[in-house]
Amino acid sequence: MANPESDHSRDRNSERGKYPIPQNRMQKLRSDEVILLEKWGHGLEALARGKIKPKTEAQKRFVDVVEGRKDPESKYEWAGVKIFPTHGKKDYLGLGNCRVL
Secondary structure: OOOOOOOOHHHHHHHHHOOOOOHHHHHHOOHHHHHHHHHHHHHHHHHOOOOOOOOOHHHHHHHHOOOOOOOOOOOOHHHHHOOOOOOOOOOOOOOOOOOOO
16 A cells, blocks of 8 residues: 655654654554654644545545544554554554543
8 A cells, every 4th residue: 555645744744853652652563663653653643633634545544544444454554543543443552442642
């Protein structure tokens, strides 16, 4: 699957620097997911929270996944469900359904 990042979310990441991953999530992430989130986390969070609208099919699917309408398949989607779990949606970490960010 394509990267759900677009030019405007790439700009958001470069302006803000490394994405801060909450400690209670860090231990459950694989090292490649940590690297992905440190690089793309600001843009992915903006998509997950609705701060930017999805423009590509990959971005629309990412939003569907983090909102619990679809199961994760891509590395971005897996990282998204692990870092942006929300109340009433699947908890892929076993930490309880709660919003951390």
